[in-house]
Amino acid sequence: MFNALIVEKHTDGKTSASVQQIGLDRLPEAEVTVAVEFSTVNYKDGLCIGPGGGLVRNYPHVPGIDFAGTVESSSDPRFTAGDKVVLTGWRVGEAHWGGYSQKARVRADWLVPLPAGLTTRQAMAVGTAGFTAMLAVMALEDHGMTPGDGPVLVTGAAGGVGSVATAILAHLGYEVAAVTGRPETADYLMGLGAARIVARADLSETIKRPLEGETWAGCVDAVGGAMLARILGQMKYGTSVAAVGLAGGAALPATVIPFLLRGVNLLGIDSVLRPYADRLRAWDRIAQDLPIAKLEQMVQPATLADLPKLGADILKGQIQGRVVVDVNA
Structure with missing residues (x-):
C-alpha cells in the first residue's frame, strides 16, 4: 500500500x-x-x-x-x-x-x-514550468535572438515559467525586463537576475495604435490576451515572442501589422506532446544553463x-x- x-x-x-x-x-x-x-x-x-x-x-x-x-x-x-x-x-x-x-x-x-548533474528534487524544481521556459528560450535563440540585441521581456515573471525564464536568460547574459502585477515580488525577481521591473499596468491597457516604439529584442509571454497584443506592437524588427500561457485570456485582440511591417514572429510553445529529441535537448540545456543557486x-x-x-x-x-x-x- x-x-x-x-x-x-x-x-x-x-x-x-x-x-x-x-x-x-x-x-x-x-x-x-x-x-x-x-x-x-x-x-x-x-x-x-x-x-x-x-x-x-x-x-x-x-x-x-x-x-x-x-x-x-x-x-x-x-x-x-x-x-x-x-x-x-x-x-x-x-x-x-x-x-x-x-x-x-x-x-x-x-x-x-x-539529466546528469541534476537530482530528482532539482528536476522538479524545474518541472513542467521550467521545461516550458527552456523550450521558449531555445525557440527565441533558434529565431536569431542573442545577448546584446536589447532587453528581453518576460511576462508573468513571478510565476513558475516566468521565474525560470528570468533566471535562464539572465544567466545567458540577456538584459531581462520582468513584468509583474505584484510589486512585492520585485526583490525576488531582481534576485533571479532581472535588470528591471515593469509594472503589469504599463502593458495591460489596449491601445489603438498597431505599432509603438521598437523596444524588445525578444519576449517570453505567459499572459496572452490584451498584453500580448500590446507587446507585439513594441517588438523590434524581425524579433520574436514565445507564447507559453494565457493567464490574461485566450483572445488576442491584435492586428497583423507587426507581422507585416516589422517581420515579428509569434512562436507557439507546446510542452505536452514535444518529441523525444527536443526533450533531451531542453533538459541538457537546463542542466547546463539554469543556475542551481537561483x-x-x-x-x-x-x-x-x-x-x-x-x-x-x-x-x-x-x-x-x-x-x-x-x-x-
Whole structure:
C-alpha cells in the first residue's frame, strides 16, 4: 500500500481531494512503474485538483502533471530498475493518473533519463514550468535572438515559467525586463537576475495604435490576451515572442501589422506532446544553463497533504516561483 492524492467527484458535480492509501492494482496499465520522489504544482494541477477544467474525464483521479523518481520495474528494455527518470506532459495527471502518488505507472515513451548533474528534487524544481521556459528560450535563440540585441521581456515573471525564464536568460547574459502585477515580488525577481521591473499596468491597457516604439529584442509571454497584443506592437524588427500561457485570456485582440511591417514572429510553445529529441535537448540545456543557486531561491517545499490548498492558491495567482512536492514526506 502507498499514499496518493485521490480526487473524487460527487453526485452534486463538486470534487474533493484527499490523501488515501491504495495498492498497485489501482494503477493504470503501462510498461514502467516508478517510485515517485518529487512532483510539483502547476496551473493545470490546480484545475485537476479542483474543478477539473475539462481536463479530467474520469474519476477517481490522481493529478500531478510531472514527476521525477526511480524506476521500480519495466517491461520496456529502455529502462531498468534503478534508473532515475523524469516525466512531463503527455496528458499525465489529466487523462492518465499522475505524480501525486508514491508510485506511478506510465508508458516508457513518456519518460526521459534524469539529466546528469541534476537530482530528482532539482528536476522538479524545474518541472513542467521550467521545461516550458527552456523550450521558449531555445525557440527565441533558434529565431536569431542573442545577448546584446536589447532587453528581453518576460511576462508573468513571478510565476513558475516566468521565474525560470528570468533566471535562464539572465544567466545567458540577456538584459531581462520582468513584468509583474505584484510589486512585492520585485526583490525576488531582481534576485533571479532581472535588470528591471515593469509594472503589469504599463502593458495591460489596449491601445489603438498597431505599432509603438521598437523596444524588445525578444519576449517570453505567459499572459496572452490584451498584453500580448500590446507587446507585439513594441517588438523590434524581425524579433520574436514565445507564447507559453494565457493567464490574461485566450483572445488576442491584435492586428497583423507587426507581422507585416516589422517581420515579428509569434512562436507557439507546446510542452505536452514535444518529441523525444527536443526533450533531451531542453533538459541538457537546463542542466547546463539554469543556475542551481537561483533555482533554490524559487522553491517552496510541500507534501501531498498540502496539495488541496496549493491547488486553490495557484488558480488565484497566489503562488510565487516553484513548489516542490515531496510525495514521501
